[in-house]
Amino acid sequence: MFKGLSLDQAPPFEAPLLFFLGGILFAVFGSLAVLFGLIDFGTLHLFTLGFLASVMVGALQQMLPVVVGVRFDRPKLLSIAVAVPFYLGVLGFFFSLSFGKNLSLPSAILLLMALGGFGIVTLTKLFKAPRLSPTVLAMRMSVASLLVTVALGVHMLMALHSAHGLSDTFARIHALFALFGWIGFLIVGVSYQVIPMFYVTNELDEKKRSLLTWGLFVTLLLNVGGVLVAKGAGIALFVALLLLFTLFALLTIWQLRARKRAIMEPSIGFWYVGLGWLSLLPLLFWLGGQKFVALYLLGFAGSIICAMLYKIIPFLSWFHISSWGFFDMPTMREMIDERLAFAHLFLHASASVMLLFSFQGAAALLLAGFVMLFLNLLRPIRIYFAYKAKPSPFGKMRT
Amino acid sequence: MIQEFMTQDHRECDNLYAPLEQAINAEDFEKALELFVPFRDAMLRHFAMEEEVLFPKLEEFIGGGEGPTYVMRMEHDQIRSIINQLGEAIEAKNCDKALGLGETFMIMTQQHNMKEEQVLYPMSERLPIDQEETLKKMKEV
Numbered sequence: 001m002f003k004g005l006s007l008d009q010a011p012p013f014e015a016p017l018l019f020f021l022g023g024i025l026f027a028v029f030g031s032l033a034v035l036f037g038l039i040d041f042g043t044l045h046l047f048t049l050g051f052l053a054s055v056m057v058g059a060l061q062q063m064l065p066v067v068v069g070v071r072f073d074r075p076k077l078l079s080i081a082v083a084v085p086f087y088l089g090v091l092g093f094f095f096s097l098s099f100g101k102n103l104s105l106p107s108a109i110l111l112l113m114a115l116g117g118f119g120i121v122t123l124t125k126l127f128k129a130p131r132l133s134p135t136v137l138a139m140r141m142s143v144a145s146l147l148v149t150v151a152l153g154v155h156m157l158m159a160l161h162s163a164h165g166l167s168d169t170f171a172r173i174h175a176l177f178a179l180f181g182w183i184g185f186l187i188v189g190v191s192y193q194v195i196p197m198f199y200v201t202n203e204l205d206e207k208k209r210s211l212l213t214w215g216l217f218v219t220l221l222l223n224v225g226g227v228l229v230a231k232g233a234g235i236a237l238f239v240a241l242l243l244l245f246t247l248f249a250l251l252t253i254w255q256l257r258a259r260k261r262a263i264m265e266p267s268i269g270f271w272y273v274g275l276g277w278l279s280l281l282p283l284l285f286w287l288g289g290q291k292f293v294a295l296y297l298l299g300f301a302g303s304i305i306c307a308m309l310y311k312i313i314p315f316l317s318w319f320h321i322s323s324w325g326f327f328d329m330p331t332m333r334e335m336i337d338e339r340l341a342f343a344h345l346f347l348h349a350s351a352s353v354m355l356l357f358s359f360q361g362a363a364a365l366l367l368a369g370f371v372m373l374f375l376n377l378l379r380p381i382r383i384y385f386a387y388k389a390k391p392s393p394f395g396k397m398r399t
Numbered sequence: 400m401i402q403e404f405m406t407q408d409h410r411e412c413d414n415l416y417a418p419l420e421q422a423i424n425a426e427d428f429e430k431a432l433e434l435f436v437p438f439r440d441a442m443l444r445h446f447a448m449e450e451e452v453l454f455p456k457l458e459e460f461i462g463g464g465e466g467p468t469y470v471m472r473m474e475h476d477q478i479r480s481i482i483n484q485l486g487e488a489i490e491a492k493n494c495d496k497a498l499g500l501g502e503t504f505m506i507m508t509q510q511h512n513m514k515e516e517q518v519l520y521p522m523s524e525r526l527p528i529d530q531e532e533t534l535k536k537m538k539e540v
Contacts, residue, residue, distance in 0.1 A: 069467070200413045260414060
């Protein structure tokens with residue numbers, strides 16, 4: 001019945017780290033592109049694919065053994081097999097859309113191989129979970145949304161240089177599944193698990209969490225239906241979807257405010273910034289598409305990603321060193337200079353406000369912030385590799 | 400039954416840790432030491448319930464070897480080591496070290512708890528083990 005279940009802390013650190021660092025580098029690259037005035041669909045996908053999807057793929061790879069008890073086989077090989085076509089695909093996509101290079105067909109194939117392949121393997125594993133918690137449910141919906149997003153995206157990319165051009169209907173459905181399905185559900189699912197546990201908060205009971213998750217999913221599907229059949233009636237459905245996300249954001253803010261661990265640390269600040277912007281979605285919608293999408297991606301999702309990276313990377317560094325039998329390594333807190341992480345939080349929060357007024361002004365702040373994030377996270381990574389080079393007290397094999 | 404009881408016990412341990420962290424942060428080491436003892440005892444009792452009663456029961460069906468219970472025991476050792484170091488840091492009145500160990504304890508323990516709550520406890524509910532008897536023995540630890 002439980003064949004193949006493993007609770008080992010898989011995968012080796014290098015496997016998700018490739019996606020985490022790759023993601024931050026694409027965020028730097030994307031910020032530079034906006035700073036130089038390149039504000040188009042190519043640049044948008046440097047953030048959605050290069051930054052967000054990259055970190056999310058790494059996070060899923062790391063979280064799957066924890067929430068499902070099933071690990072990816074040969075994780076380092078999998079990371080390389082996904083990362084190489086993925087990053088080449090993102091770059092090809094960017095040069096196709098932003099510089100008019102005719103790279104859309106190879107980019108589409110590479111992205112389909114990388115994200116389609118990863119999505120199918122991950123979804124299959126998610127269906128093996130011994131317990132269908134609201135987190136597993138939201139993760140299934142998220143990865144299923146990723147597959148729809150990729151299928152539609154690849155189709156549109158291939159049609160880019162054809163005589164038919166882009167289909168507005170497909171583009172809208174692609175955006176709905178990408179923003180609210182893939183990104184939204186993954187963050188919702190992870191926060192159900194992480195917020196009560198990391199910060200010691202009350203939690204919504206399981207029935208209410210499942211109800212909210214299903215409510216979000218059904219409303220997303222109704223929106224897709226609205227785009228397909230009733231183009232005029234879409235706004236009410238869309239606002240309903242945004243209000244449900246607002247409900248989730250407010251409930252989570254309420255949980256965080258009543259947390260029992262009173263210490264204020266940078267990751268909590270990033271959660272507040274992200275959830276704050278999410279709670280304002282129904283108002284931001286009236287600002288127009290570009291600002292709405294930018295604030296959703298960088299104000300909301302980008303902030304949550306920073307919050308998670310500041311926890312995950314030092315923890316994994318510490319955990320792997322500890323499992324080799326060392327006791328003298330720095331603690332998680334000692335691996336990150338908290339003052340610099342707070343400085344990054346300030347830059348990121350300022351950048352998200354600046355998105356309301358000037359994309360280029362925001363890009364300058366984002367660029368400084370993402371460089372700072374990279375530098376802040378470099379220390380736990382260096383510590384990991386320094387200990388990896390030492391002989392283990394246990395003489396344990398290292399993968 | 401087991402899932403509910405053990406999950407609740409995880410939360411109770413978390414609730415004992417939160418005020419301890421606050422006392423460390425306020426550099427009130429006398430109070431921190433007072434709060435540390437029941438927190439450590441609750442954690443060690445939780446591990447003992449699992450290692451002495453629940454895991455051997457599960458191993459009758461899923462085997463020991465390097466399977467899930469082996470990994471959980473290894474992580475218990477890692478957590479026990481952090482708790483010991485945390486106690487030493489509180490005694491030495493080293494605020495930064497104690498907060499650093501506390502944070503590391505928290506994340507280590509929570510990812511460990513997630514695995515138990517998502518995988519191991521559901522497993523124990525679905526295997527043909529006597530739930531009531533196992534629960535009774537765990538409470539006696």
